[in-house]
Amino acid sequence: xxxxxxxxxxxxxxxxxxxxxxxxxxxxxxxxxxxxxxxxxxxxxxxxxxxxxxxxxxxxxxxxxxxxxxxxxxxxxxxxxxxxxxxxxxxxxxxxxxxxxxxxxxxxxxxxxxxxxxxxxxxxxxxxxxxxxxxxxxxxxxxxxxxxxxxxxxxxxxxxxxxxxxxxxxxxxxxxxxxxxxxxxxxxxxxxxxxxxxxxxxxxxxxxxxxxxxxxxxxxxxxxxxxxxxxxxxxxxxxxxxxxxxxxxxxxxxxxxxxxxxxxxxxxxxxxxxxxxxxxxxxxxxxxxxxxxxxxxxxxxxxxxxxxxxxxxxxxxxx
Amino acid sequence: xxxxxxxxxxxxxxxxxxxxxxxxxxxxxxxxxxxxxxxxxxxxxxxxxxxxxxxxxxxxxxxxxxxxxxxxxxxxxxxxxxxxxxxxxxxxxxxxxxxxxxxxxxxxxxxxxxxxxxxxxxxxxxxxxxxxxxxxxxxxxxxxxxxxxxxxxxxxxxxxxxxxxxxxxxxxxxxxxxxxxxxxxxxxxxxxxxxxxxxxxxxxxxxxxxxxxxxxxxxxxxxxxxxxxxxxxxxxxxxxxxxxxxxxxxxxxxxxxxx
Numbered sequence: 001x002x003x004x005x006x007x008x009x010x011x012x013x014x015x016x017x018x019x020x021x022x023x024x025x026x027x028x029x030x031x032x033x034x035x036x037x038x039x040x041x042x043x044x045x046x047x048x049x050x051x052x053x054x055x056x057x058x059x060x061x062x063x064x065x066x067x068x069x070x071x072x073x074x075x076x077x078x079x080x081x082x083x084x085x086x087x088x089x090x091x092x093x094x095x096x097x098x099x100x101x102x103x104x105x106x107x108x109x110x111x112x113x114x115x116x117x118x119x120x121x122x123x124x125x126x127x128x129x130x131x132x133x134x135x136x137x138x139x140x141x142x143x144x145x146x147x148x149x150x151x152x153x154x155x156x157x158x159x160x161x162x163x164x165x166x167x168x169x170x171x172x173x174x175x176x177x178x179x180x181x182x183x184x185x186x187x188x189x190x191x192x193x194x195x196x197x198x199x200x201x202x203x204x205x206x207x208x209x210x211x212x213x214x215x216x217x218x219x220x221x222x223x224x225x226x227x228x229x230x231x232x233x234x235x236x237x238x239x240x241x242x243x244x245x246x247x248x249x250x251x252x253x254x255x256x257x258x259x260x261x262x263x264x265x266x267x268x269x270x271x272x273x274x275x276x277x278x279x280x281x282x283x284x285x286x287x288x289x290x291x292x293x294x295x296x297x298x299x300x301x302x303x304x305x306x307x308x309x310x311x312x313x314x315x316x317x318x319x
Numbered sequence: 320x321x322x323x324x325x326x327x328x329x330x331x332x333x334x335x336x337x338x339x340x341x342x343x344x345x346x347x348x349x350x351x352x353x354x355x356x357x358x359x360x361x362x363x364x365x366x367x368x369x370x371x372x373x374x375x376x377x378x379x380x381x382x383x384x385x386x387x388x389x390x391x392x393x394x395x396x397x398x399x400x401x402x403x404x405x406x407x408x409x410x411x412x413x414x415x416x417x418x419x420x421x422x423x424x425x426x427x428x429x430x431x432x433x434x435x436x437x438x439x440x441x442x443x444x445x446x447x448x449x450x451x452x453x454x455x456x457x458x459x460x461x462x463x464x465x466x467x468x469x470x471x472x473x474x475x476x477x478x479x480x481x482x483x484x485x486x487x488x489x490x491x492x493x494x495x496x497x498x499x500x501x502x503x504x505x506x507x508x509x510x511x512x513x514x515x516x517x518x519x520x521x522x523x524x525x526x527x528x529x530x531x532x533x534x535x536x537x538x539x540x541x542x543x544x545x546x547x548x549x550x551x552x553x554x555x556x557x558x559x560x561x562x563x564x565x566x567x568x569x570x571x572x573x574x575x576x577x578x
Contacts (some may be wrong), residue, residue: 016576059408062576078409087408093400095330097337108410109326138337154405164408 003073004034004192005162005257006041006058010067013053027053030067035195035210040188041134042225043197046304050217051197052090055166059087071162083111090166090197092151096140100131100150103139104157111158125157130179144171152183156192163187165196169203181207201297210271213300215307219300228299235292237266238275243283252278266292323411324419331423332430335389340427343381345496349376350421351442358446364576366446372540375460379536380466381435382428383495389427390475391487393420398577407577414569421476421565424501436461453542459550460539467533471495473564475530480572496532497523528560 013028028050035041046052053113056062058069058076072174094157104122113121124133129149134142139150148171155163168184169177177200184194184207198204204211205225212222241262242248248256248263252275256263263284267275272289279286335341351374358369394417397403406416433440439457443450474494497504501524508520532553535545 015576056404056577059404061404061407062578063574079412082408082410085408087405089401089404089408091401092405094402094405098330102333106326106330106406107409110323110411161381183451318548 005037005039005072005306006033006035006195007070008033008054008058008067009069011054011057011064011069012066013050013057013062016063025031027217028057031214031219032067033212033219033222035193037193038188038191039209040184040194040207041196042204042211042213043195043214044199044201044204044300045197045214046199046300048216048230049214050165051214054214055087055089055195055197055218056135058164059085077208081312084161086160086163086169088151088154088155088163091144091170092147094139094147094150094154097138099136099138100126100146100153101135101144103150104153107154108157113158121157121159123236125153128183129153145173145176148178156183156187159190160192162193162195165194167198168196168199169200177203185216201300213303215303216310218307220303220307235266235268236272236289237264237292238272238277238279238289239264241285241287243285244280246284248284249278262287323415324422327406327411327416327419328422328426331393331420332426335424335427340385340389341431343385343435344431344434344438347377347381348375348438351438354372355442355445367443367542368450368540370442370446370448371457372536373438374435374442375457375464375536375539377433377437378435378461379464379467381434382464383471385428385431386424386468386471387475387488387491387495389424389483390472390481391491393476394423394479394572395482395484395487403577413573415563416478417476417572421472424472424476425469428472429465432461432465432468453544456535456539456542456545459545460535462550463533463535463553466553467530469561470528470530470557470564473561473568477564477568477571480568481575494527495530498527498530501527501529502531529556532556 009032011028011031012026014026017023017025031050031054043051043054053062057064058071060076060082069076071081072084075086095106098106101122104125105118108118108121123132126135129152131146131149131153134146139147142150148168152165152168155165165184168180172180181203184196187194208225210222210224211228213220213228239262244261247253252263252265256265265275276286354370354373358366377408394403397406397420403416407413436458440450443454471491475487475491478490482490504520505524508517508524511517511520532549534551538545
């Protein structure tokens with residue numbers, strides 16, 4: 001398919017809150033984004049950033065205040081768009097009195113599958129998500145992690161072209177998370193586009209071709225995880241041992257971390273030579289010096305901190 | 320791909336059955352057994368009338384409770400529990416979901432009512448009542464109860480599309496009670512000299528469904544014939560009303576944000 005598989009253009013969502021004094025709260029602000037076919041795309045942001053709002057808009061569960069979106073060239077208003085997609089909601093919950101097998105069979109009936117295909121798919125995907133032994137158990141007896149697995153199975157059993165997963169690792173233990181990561185990678189191998197929201201940054205760094213960071217309903221950046229963090233200012237980390245009987249210069253001693261007889265200090269790129277001069281003067285032994293490459297987490301936390309500071313400032317001004 | 324409303328309906332029925340909704344039948348059976356045992360000694364000659372009256376009243380009341388209390392949760396429960404999210408991500412129109420939920424509860428009510436009617440028949444058989452052609456009025460009365468339940472379910476679902484279960488229950492019961500007394504309300508307005516009051520009572524009369532017309536319990540218990548014209552009039556009336564209410568529910572639900 002030529003062009004992006006997901007096109008989001010100026011998507012905005014306002015909610016009206018309050019009973020007597022109606023107020024408008026903007027949950028998503030002018031989101032514009034393209035996702036290419038076959039990508040694993042991570043949608044990152046803290047709680048309340050607008051990730052779930054975006055996914056609900058794409059699924060047609062809520063309606064945009066402004067903007068539009070297309071999946072595989074079809075508008076999100078078009079019911080036919082839903083044939084090609086799978087969706088796992090955040091904290092999924094299903095019908096209490098259905099068994100896992102019945103649940104998957106129920107959802108499979110909304111896809112153009114014959115009875116034989118349906119039965120085969122149900123068994124295959126129960127096995128894939130590790131629920132084959134719980135196939136006859138009613139969902140009300142399922143743990144959170146098991147519900148999450150059932151949710152993933154229903155999202156992919158009709159083998160859609162694009163899969164939207166809202167916090168797919170949520171509620172899973174390390175083994176479960178690993179299995180979900182494997183499923184996502186397997187989907188990519190088959191050419192499926194995976195769009196997933198998360199606030200677990202290590203998962204995003206490990207899996208995603210590209211990520212977008214959303215804070216306070218606004219997109220703060222989009223790109224490959226390595227590219228996103230490389231735009232940040234680097235610093236250098238110096239590991240050293242002080243000379244016996246010599247004390248460290250005061251400014252360095254205040255910032256250095258003492259670890260087993262050694263000291264570690266991070267200095268901005270511009271201050272490296274000055275720090276080295278001071279260490280040489282103190283006859284410290286330099287053990288290593290390496291550039292500090294910020295992680296996605298550092299980037300994320302800085303953005304969130306900046307946004308929260310801006311919000312607090314705005315609230316103070318309003319008061 | 321199977322019929323979408325059909326798939327949703329079967330699932331709704333299955334959920335209701337497994338949620339022990341049909342356990343009310345035990346309660347009904349106990350009423351019928353108790354009545355059949357007690358009615359002989361205290362109502363010589365009028366056993367049929369007492370059993371039919373009590374049985375049909377119980378069928379109507381149990382059906383009403385089911386229609387209201389399950390009906391108001393049909394949509395709101397799905398939103399509250401978020402079971403609807405994964406479903407509406409499938410190629411399903413919202414009206415198909417509503418039609419399926421409605422049909423599913425209606426199927427539950429029909430099955431429930433059918434079993435209760437069998438129970439009523441068994442109680443009549445127990446007291447030695449010889450079944451005659453005139454007893455078909457009992458089935459007509461049951462049919463009217465089903466039409467009434469179809470209407471109540473549609474109303475409960477309409478309210479549940481935009482309101483909480485508690486408010487939906489109040490609204491549905493409010494419309495039901497107003498509908499029972501629709502004729503009296505109009506009569507009360509006609510007695511008044513106040514034009515505005517007359518206008519309001521007439522509007523109420525024409526807007527709320529007239530549930531009084533569906534009550535054939537007295538006729539059935541006395542063995543009186545029910546005119547065929549009333550059967551088709553009630554059928555058309557209920558059908559038109561249900562369609563209008565379901566269209567209103569679709570209009571409300573189709574534009575609703577599922578937060």
